[in-house]
Amino acid sequence: MKPVLALPLTQELFQSYGTVLDVSRDDVTVITANKGSARKYLGVSEALNDYSQASVPHCTGRWNLFQSKPTVPIVPAGQIMIRVDTLERHPYTTQTFTPMGRSADEPAYLVVVAPNADDDGPDWTNLKVFIAFGTQAITYDANVWHSPMLTIGKPTVLTAFNYENGIMQDDCQVKTTSTPVPVVTSNELEAAIESASK
Numbered sequence: 001m002k003p004v005l006a007l008p009l010t011q012e013l014f015q016s017y018g019t020v021l022d023v024s025r026d027d028v029t030v031i032t033a034n035k036g037s038a039r040k041y042l043g044v045s046e047a048l049n050d051y052s053q054a055s056v057p058h059c060t061g062r063w064n065l066f067q068s069k070p071t072v073p074i075v076p077a078g079q080i081m082i083r084v085d086t087l088e089r090h091p092y093t094t095q096t097f098t099p100m101g102r103s104a105d106e107p108a109y110l111v112v113v114a115p116n117a118d119d120d121g122p123d124w125t126n127l128k129v130f131i132a133f134g135t136q137a138i139t140y141d142a143n144v145w146h147s148p149m150l151t152i153g154k155p156t157v158l159t160a161f162n163y164e165n166g167i168m169q170d171d172c173q174v175k176t177t178s179t180p181v182p183v184v185t186s187n188e189l190e191a192a193i194e195s196a197s198k
């Protein structure tokens with residue numbers, strides 16, 4: 001399987017799969033708030049609840065916390081950083097991850113997504129991989145295939161918000177592949193990691 005290059009996460013590159021919650025967004029209205037002490041970025045992301053289409057419509061909007069071990073090592077540009085063999089999706093809800101305690105200049109987690117294939121599973125030949133930095137949160141659109149959380153370099157706590165009805169097939173569908181997809185780091189990532197680890 002041909003390696004996939006991990007690219008820095010931007011709304012422009014990610015927009016087919018969801019939204020990036022980041023103060024670099026220049027496509028939203030920004031107002032002054034909190035008596036002038038804050039800039040408020042309006043509507044950077046939305047939470048979708050489509051459980052009316054699920055087997056059991058009743059659901060709960062839930063925050064979960066992920067205390068993640070680092071699963072993505074820091075490697076030189078061009079070397080394989082991870083092999084992706086598992087993707088999941090949430091057919092009736094968005095899912096938003098927000099890292100806590102990571103800085104804006106350090107790569108914090110990988111965002112791996114894939115379009116649907118004709119069999120309604122993931123298109124493993126068309127994975128996209130992005131590097132999320134420490135002050136970037138993301139929302140996966142409903143029904144978008146994405147990898148379980150993959151954190152870079154150090155233990156990381158993230159909040160996750162999504163709707164759930166407690167039925168696995170409605171809440172989270174998982175697919176695996178016997179031919180894992182290698183992901184290689186990019187020069188941008190290597191430079192960012194090097195500067196963050198100083």
Ligand SMILES: NC(=O)N[C@@H](O)C(=O)O
Nearest residue numbers: 088095146147148149172
């Ligand atoms: N996406 C991810 O890391 N995992 C969640 O979907 C989950 O609820 O397990």
